[in-house]
Amino acid sequence: MSITHAPAPSPSNGVHAALPVEAPDHERVLITRGPRSGLTIIVAVHSTALGQALGGARVWHYEHWTDALADALRLSQAMTLKNAAAGLARGGGKSVVCIPAGETLDEARRHDAMLDLGDAVESLGGAYMTAEDVGTSAELMSVVHERTEHVCGLPADEGGVGEPADATAAGVHAGILATLDHVFGSSDVAGRHFVIAGLGQVGGRLARALAAGGARLTVADVHEGKRALADELGAEWVSPADAHRVEADLFVPCGLGGVLTPEVVQELRVRAVVGAANNQLAERDVARMLRGRGIAWAPDFVVNAGGVVYLDLASAPGIGQEELDRRIAGIGDVVRAVHRDADAAGITTLEAAERLAAARLDAAR
Numbered sequence: 001m002s003i004t005h006a007p008a009p010s011p012s013n014g015v016h017a018a019l020p021v022e023a024p025d026h027e028r029v030l031i032t033r034g035p036r037s038g039l040t041i042i043v044a045v046h047s048t049a050l051g052q053a054l055g056g057a058r059v060w061h062y063e064h065w066t067d068a069l070a071d072a073l074r075l076s077q078a079m080t081l082k083n084a085a086a087g088l089a090r091g092g093g094k095s096v097v098c099i100p101a102g103e104t105l106d107e108a109r110r111h112d113a114m115l116d117l118g119d120a121v122e123s124l125g126g127a128y129m130t131a132e133d134v135g136t137s138a139e140l141m142s143v144v145h146e147r148t149e150h151v152c153g154l155p156a157d158e159g160g161v162g163e164p165a166d167a168t169a170a171g172v173h174a175g176i177l178a179t180l181d182h183v184f185g186s187s188d189v190a191g192r193h194f195v196i197a198g199l200g201q202v203g204g205r206l207a208r209a210l211a212a213g214g215a216r217l218t219v220a221d222v223h224e225g226k227r228a229l230a231d232e233l234g235a236e237w238v239s240p241a242d243a244h245r246v247e248a249d250l251f252v253p254c255g256l257g258g259v260l261t262p263e264v265v266q267e268l269r270v271r272a273v274v275g276a277a278n279n280q281l282a283e284r285d286v287a288r289m290l291r292g293r294g295i296a297w298a299p300d301f302v303v304n305a306g307g308v309v310y311l312d313l314a315s316a317p318g319i320g321q322e323e324l325d326r327r328i329a330g331i332g333d334v335v336r337a338v339h340r341d342a343d344a345a346g347i348t349t350l351e352a353a354e355r356l357a358a359a360r361l362d363a364a365r
């Protein structure tokens with residue numbers, strides 16, 4: 001790994017606890033201060049073994065820039081697994097723009113941050129392609145595009161493929177059906193009770209799809225404004241802190257990561273967990289705890305790959321809607337295989353999914 005550190009980020013006041021204890025195994029990590037925005041920008045390229053790294057750009061608040069670095073390292077590693085498990089000829093990478101705690105970005109500074117991000121991506125010479133993620137959008141990607149060609153998910157009216165939330169939600173839906181089938185012997189959602197935590201772009205779409213299929217819904221969001229959607233769908237509202245304690249069939253985390261802590265797992269009263277949120281496990285051992293409690297967890301990086309499958313394939317020449325739909329629905333087959341392999345080998349679904357991704361990475365070497 002080579003770490004490019006140019007120029008120094010905000011003055012360090014000592015080593016911060018959020019950095020992972022183990023050294024990263026990334027190919028390249030760029031840490032830079034955006035000359036226009038003054039913000040710390042991190043681009044982490046975990047692997048290009050399967051092709052150009054692909055992963056979104058996150059603009060988020062962090063207490064300290066090392067928290068943003070730790071996030072970028074974790075998220076880019078997960079992108080390697082996600083892209084490999086989804087069968088894409090893509091490596092794993094991620095970029096993070098760090099908004100210091102207590103600051104807000106006005107429109108001009110956000111625009112500047114996107115130009116800075118574009119320069120950072122361009123400086124890696126094509127090792128990494130960026131896209132939207134939490135805190136960014138197709139419109140912001142078109143600003144990045146002013147500085148680099150290595151960006152996808154531009155607005156449709158600029159000839160791009162737009163935002164991937166529809167595809168992500170379709171992939172999570174396929175993962176839910178596969179998990180229902182594995183646990184209950186039927187993928188029918190009618191009458192099943194789902195708890196959805198996070199009614200954003202993906203969670204909102206899933207809520208609509210599941211409600212249309214006759215599911216019973218309990219929903220939670222940190223934004224009270226989302227109650228309107230709950231009312232529209234006839235869903236019960238619960239506070240975010242209580243969502244995981246609701247007795248139901250499936251828990252569907254669609255907010256931010258780290259939701260599955262050891263404490264939360266002890267309190268879950270569902271048969272399975274399948275959701276869009278990235279990096280759901282607060283720590284690796286949580287996968288074993290879930291298995292110990294007989295809760296079928298569909299690994300996030302398998303389940304939420306619909307967006308990246310869409311961004312990659314919709315941009316490629318000659319791939320029609322039918323092929324795209326087939327590939328996104330195929331996420332259900334991968335989830336089914338992961339549950340089956342985990343049971344057969346007596347391992348966690350995390351290990352089963354990692355084996356599947358590793359086999360694809362090994363085959364490419």
Ligand SMILES: NC(=O)c1ccc[n+]([C@@H]2O[C@H](COP(=O)([O-])OP(=O)(O)OC[C@H]3O[C@@H](n4cnc5c(N)ncnc54)[C@H](O)[C@@H]3O)[C@@H](O)[C@H]2O)c1
Binds near residue numbers: 168202221223307308
């Ligand atoms: N959008 C995509 O295509 C995509 C692709 C892959 C993964 N993901 C992941 O899925 C998750 C959701 O993505 P999104 O695009 O819907 O984001 P979003 O920002 O549109 O929605 C997230 C929603 O979760 C809510 N939320 C945050 N923390 C919460 C909590 N603790 N409890 C309940 N609600 C909470 C927010 O208020 C918001 O409404 C994220 O983790 C994202 O990284 C999204």
